[in-house]
Every structure is written in C-alpha cells, then in structure tokens.
Amino acid sequence: MSAEALSRHRTWAPAVALAIALGGCATVDPTPDYERARDEVAAATGEESLFQPGEEEEVAARIEELLDGGLTAQESVQVGLLNNGELQARLYEIGVRRADAVQAGLLSNPSLGAVVRFPLGDGSTTTEAGLFGSIAELWQLSPRKRLAESQLERTVLEVAHMAASLAAQTKAAYFRASAATAALAAAEENHATAREFLDLTLERQEAGAATQVDVNAARSEFLEQVALVREARFTVFDAKRQLALALGLAGRPRDLELSDAVTEVPEWSVDLEGLLDVAKGSRLDLQAAATTVEAASNALALENRNLWRNVNAGVSLESEGGDTQLGPGVRLQLPIFDQNQAQIAKAEYRHAQALRRLEALEVRVDQQVRGAFEQHALAVDTARLYEDELLPLRQSSLELARESFAEGKTGFLSVLEAQSRLLAARREYVERLEALAVSIPALEAACGRPLAELLETGASDEGSRPEQERGER
Template identity: 30%
Template sequence: MHFGLHRPRKALATVAALLLLSGCASTSPSGAFGDVRTDVAKRSGHDLRWDRNTAEDEEARRAIDGLFAKELTVDAAVQIALLASPHVRTKLEDLSIAQADLVQAGLLKNPVFSIGQTAWESEHIDPNVFVSIEQDFLDIVTMPARKKIAKAELEATRLDVGDAVLELAAEVRTAFFNAQAASQVVAMRRLVAEAAETSAEIAKRQHDAGNMNDLSLATEQALAAETGLERARAEAEAAVAREELNKRMGAWGPRTNWIISQKLPELPPVEPPLESLESRAIADRLDIEAARRQVQALDSAVSLAKATRWTGSITVGLQAGRLRNSKHLSFGPSVSVEVPLFDQRQAAIARLEAMRRQADNHLQELAIDVRADVRSARARVQTARTIVETYAKVVVPLRERIVALSQLHYDAMLLGVYQLIAAKQSEFDAYRTYIDALRDYWLARSDLERAIGSRLEPVRPAAAVKETP
C-alpha cells in the first residue's frame, strides 16, 4: 500500500500533539494543599503551612518562635503543631503522591519504535531495512476513565490528609490539657510538701523542747516524707506529660523550654448546643467524605475493568520502507489485538468488586462508629461538667471547712493529730479529684469536637501566619 507523504505526516503530527498535551499536566500538589488548608481552617480556626524550603517557611519558623516565647495556650500549641510537626509534613506528601498518580493517569504510554532488516524483502526495498512505530490504542481510549479514577482518588487523599491534620490537632489539645493538669497538681503537691516539711521542723523543735511526744513527732515526719514522695511522683508525671506535648507539637532543642499556665481553664458559663451533633458529624467529618470518594473511585475502576475485559490490548502501528525503484516511501499500517482467550480480567474484576464492597462496608462502619463516638463524648462532657460543678461548689468548700474546724478542735485539744491529718489529706484528695475532673471535662470536650469534625463553637477563619515583630 502506497501513500503520499502528507497523510503520514498529518497522522504523526496528530499523535505528537496528543502526546504533548498529555504531558502538560503539573505534578505540583499546590491546588490540593490549598483545599486541605481551607478545610482545616474552616473546622479548627488554625492555619496550615507546608514546609517546602520557600520564603514563607522562614516566616512560619519565626511565627513558631514567637508563639513559644509567650505563655503557651492550647490554641498556640495546636498552631505550632500545624506549622512544625514532621507528622503533618509526612501526611502532606500523600498529596504529592496522589497528584503524581493523577498526572500519570493522563499520560499515554510511550510509542514503541522498531527498526529491522529483512532478507526476503531485499528485492522490493532498498536498503532492505524497515522502521515502525506502535502505540497502544486502548491506552488512548481509556485515558478519560483513568483520569476520572485518579481524580477521585486524589480527592479522597485530600480529605484523608485533612482529617489526619485535624486528628493531630485533637491529640495536641489532649496532650496540652494533660500537661496543664499535671502542672497544676505539681503546684498543689509542692505547697502541701512545703507545709508538711515546715510542720515536721516545728514538731522537731517542740519535741526537743519536751512539748511533743515521740509518737506525734514520728507522725509528722512520716507525713512530710510521704508528701515529699507524692510531690516527686507528680513532678515525674508532669515531665512525661510535657514530653508528650513536645512530641505532638514537633518541638525539640531550645523550643522545649516553653512555659504553660499552671491552671486549667474554668468551665465555660454555658455549654454550646449539643443537639443534632450526629448529623453534623456525618456532614462535616472529612474521613467520612474520603470514604465516600474512595467508593466512587472503586465504582469507576470496576466499570472500566468490565468495559475492557473483552478487548484486551490493542496496538496500532505504522511501518515504513523506501522502495528500490523509486524515491517514494512505502507505508503500511499494522494492528495487534490481544485475544482474551484465557484471561478475561475475571480475577481483576473480582478483586476490584471485593475492594468496592470492602470500601462500602468501611464507610458504613465508620458512620456507625462516628455516631457512637459523638453520643459517648457528649455524655462524657455532660457528666464531667456535673462532677466539676459539684466539686467546685460543694465538695472542696466542705473539705476546706472541715480542715478549718478540725484545726480549731486540735488547737483546743479536742481532736487528735490523726484526725487532723486525715482531714487535711481528704482536702488534698478532693482538690486533686477536682483537677482531674476539670481535666476530664476539657478532654471530653476535645473528643466531642474531634467526633463531630469541627469545633463546637463557630471558629474564626484562620489568618495566614504573619511574621512576628
């Protein structure tokens, strides 16, 4: 078959243009990251940055140092984590991988160029050399479907990354409240230990002066030793809690020398509305939406696999050789079709269908778990608030009054030292329980916000991190 040169050139130009267009897609994940940043800001009120060695990264580092220079708050700790945590940067790289997969889905396979020499055609072609170029035709036809699947997977990845960032924010809040409660307990234990040591010293002087018997002295000294051990134990627990917060924030070196308020925040005057939180969670949770997108991607993958199960691969080629007796080139098309005799993609389709059912079941399981988590956290918030209010308004004031009355009775020699010590210990225990209850309230509130996928109260849009003056 012989053709003029203009037709092959036109065909080659068309193929070249298609190849060029398929390679123009950007591998930069900046668009997907912008969406993640918006999702995080909308749900948490915090700004998210991706440290990729740009001028903005130095600005973010200065902002981090500025936050560490002040007394650390829970919002500052979360903001630091979103700017500095290696865990966040690790998750953000999933966007680069998914974006690269999307670009790859929009690329054609490279054409195959062949050159060969044939002895049996030596009478017709001079020299007896032919060249050919082949392209997978099915690869061109299925490109839109592949891009649709990759786009859905990128969207699912984007949502999954946003959810992971919000999960870290919740972990930071938990670590912060634990560290703050531990710090408050340490402050209380130090005061108790100092008072016990002072009391033991006074008791020693009274004993030396003959005004106190051996039993009373030993009791005071034992109490001082025990309160000293409680102080050491509280300091160790505070150190552990502090390092847990450092891990979540991604802090190390000089940045671990932060200071934190030694008192947990008091209860808010009123609770925000706690109705309709389950439906809000189903609508707002990024991981649920990511699971939905994953189901959509697998639906498309199953449809593509079924549509191409009987076609196999189709390769279209063009061969060329120069005729011996003229200056014309001889062109000949070629088509190679895979015959699906043994493999009709039945295994691949079955695997994809199982993955789709698995993804659908995971979505249902996740929705059930989220609803249960919301109900559980809401009950914990309500119970914790009741406990805190009872301790603050009833138990602690009563214990303080009991100690004051016991001291009066002891001074009047109407009460023994053991009863006075027991009254003081009960007061310390009540105050410690109050701190624990207040911590549990803020932890439960943080868990509830994590369960619904956003803050309980409306958040202000996250402002971009600015350079500290």
C-alpha cells in the same frame, strides 16, 4: 536522501513535534490540592495554619514567633500543624497523588520499530518500519482519570483528617501539661500544709500535749508530700515532653512556657443530637471513606472496559529496491483465555468492602460522639462538685479540726484524717480539671468541628442530658 523522502520527512516532522509538545505540556502542580487540605483543616479545627511544601522558611519564622513569650493552647495547635514531622511527611502524599492523576490523563507513548535486512547475495536492501500506539486507551482514559482523581480526593481528606486529629491530640497534650503544672502547684501547697501541721505537732509535743507517735505520724504525712512533689515535677517534665513530640520540637521540654491554665469549669453546654448531626456532615474520615467507595466504583468501571486491554494501531512502511509501501496496521491481544473476569470480580469485592467499611465507620462515629458527650458531661459535673461542695467542705473540716486540736478538745488522728482528705481532694480536683480540659478537644475530634461551631448547636435540653444524669432522675 531523495527529494521524495525529504518531502515525506518534512510532512511527518511537524506532526511529531506537535505530539512531543503536547506531551511536554503535562505538569504536576499540587498547590490547589494543598490549599484544599488547608481549607478542610481550617473548617475542622478553626486554624488556617498548615505546612505546605515549599514554605519551609516562612514556617520556621512563624514557629519562632509563636513560641516567643509563652504558648497558648490555640498557638500550640498552630505549631503542631506547621511543624509536626509526621504530618509534613504525609502531606507529600498529596503531591504523589496529583502526579498519579496527571499520569492517568496521559496517553502511552507510541512505539517505533524498524528493521533493515541486507541481502546475502544479489538483491536489494529491505527496510521495514512501523509506528504503533494504543487505541484501547481511548475508552480507558476517562474512567482511569476519574479513578485517579477520586484517589487524590481521598488522600486530601485523609491527610486533612490526620491534621485535625493531630490538632486535637496537641491540644489534649497541652492541657495535660498545663494540668501537670497545676498539679505541681497543688502538691507544693499540700507540702506547705503538711509542714505547718508538723510544726504545730512539734509545738504540741514541747507543751506536753502530743506524743512522739503523733510527731512520727505528722512527719510521715509530710514526707509523703515531699515524695508527691518530686513525682509531680517529673509529671510536668513528661507531659511537656509529650507536648514537644506533638509540636515536632527538639530540646528541653521544661523550656516550654504555657500561658493557658486549667482553672475554670465552663458554663456552656451542648446538644447531643446537634453534635451527631454535625459529625455526620463534617467528619473528614467519613468523607474519605465515601470517596473510597467512589474510587472503588471507578475502578470497577475501568475493569469493565479492560476486556480489550491491548489494542494498538498505526502505520507500517516497507521499502525494497526503491519500491515503497505504506499502510495501516493493527495489533490486538485476543481475549480468549483471560477475559478479565478475575479483575472485575476483584473490583466488585473491593467496592462491596468499601461500602461495608463506610457503614462500620458511621456506627463508630456515632458511638464516638456519644462517648465524648457523656465523658465531657461527667467531667463538667464532677469538677463542679469538687469546686462548689467537696473542696470547701474539706477545707472547713480541717480548719475546725485544727482549732479543736489546738484547744485540746480533739485528738491528733481527727486532724490528720481531715488534713489527708483535704490534700487528696486538692489533687483530685486538679485531675478533674484535667479530665474536663481534655474532654473538649476529644469532643471536637469526635464531631469534626471546633468548639465555637459546636456551641452553635444550642444548649442541652432534657432529651440530650447525659444518660447517667437521666438515670438518676
């Protein structure tokens, strides 16, 4: 190699090394994005637990700790957020989007071409070389980065919304399993009541005060309660199985120990208008839809800059017989037939589509909040009606009917009817408590905030009473 060529090599080498070093500095670190998702989930659910790739050992230890000694409703939410496989898989999409954002900020690699032509006869060898890179990216880079960042933001919000929805579903599954356990206890109590009545009827038959028809009717009622107990046991199994699915747990569902019972009718109330305001500012799917609009706007801006899609500039070198020439060069794709009109129009339609979807989602959220509010109010009122009036009345009716029957003043059918109504009321009361318990996570999911924050909206007033109650007035 000549001294002149060696000198040129030493001049270009540092520049090439610098370019390679700068390109190598690009790293993909989605940790801040995972933390952002965790913050959003904490705001929506009140729980800061969320699986993060790379924390598998810590998560396994935490889940084992939560499952030890029984599981509360809030602990079940924590387990679901940490251990649900579908959510874990979806969280990796955040890392994918972060990689896309990093890629969007990188310039394309330059292309190096070289040709060596050997003479077939007399003459000298000709060498041609060219180094070209895209300069179109100089005006495409900024909107491309904004598009990638907005897509990343949308993914973070969508994943956080999925986690918040999972939290509500997990809590609802927990309360269904807890209610199924309470329903089993009620079925066993009904079974005992039917057994007592059958024994009483048999005693009356021995005393000549009851017929075989009466005994058969009492035995039929007893056998019905036996069947209901068996059905209730399966319902407990199935409800716990659904809970185990939400928690991401394998194994025997019956081994799940639930600490929180569905036994109380709450005394607090919430304000509908306040809930609507909270939902408008807090629902993560609304925020994700708004970010989709922003992403579509950024995509449109990028397409508007893509008229000159391929413009490359660089240097070209030619050497022949010791005579070397070096100079600039440019290569560009002329926008004669394709001026990117179709892609621009497509981006405009996507933007308009995103706007319409956001508007439709706003309407859906409004109706979801109203529906959840009415459902919760109905569940509270109905459960309180059973607790304060219907159950005591039917219990008293059965006791009076039994006393009258024992004294020979009342016929068998009146006792059987009173007992059947009480047993049905017990089952229905547990169902009402279940509906009440499930309505709370539904209210949280509709508003995008935990119950503690919703209660800060204040108590219900006349303007925010359930519509069915205002209609009765």
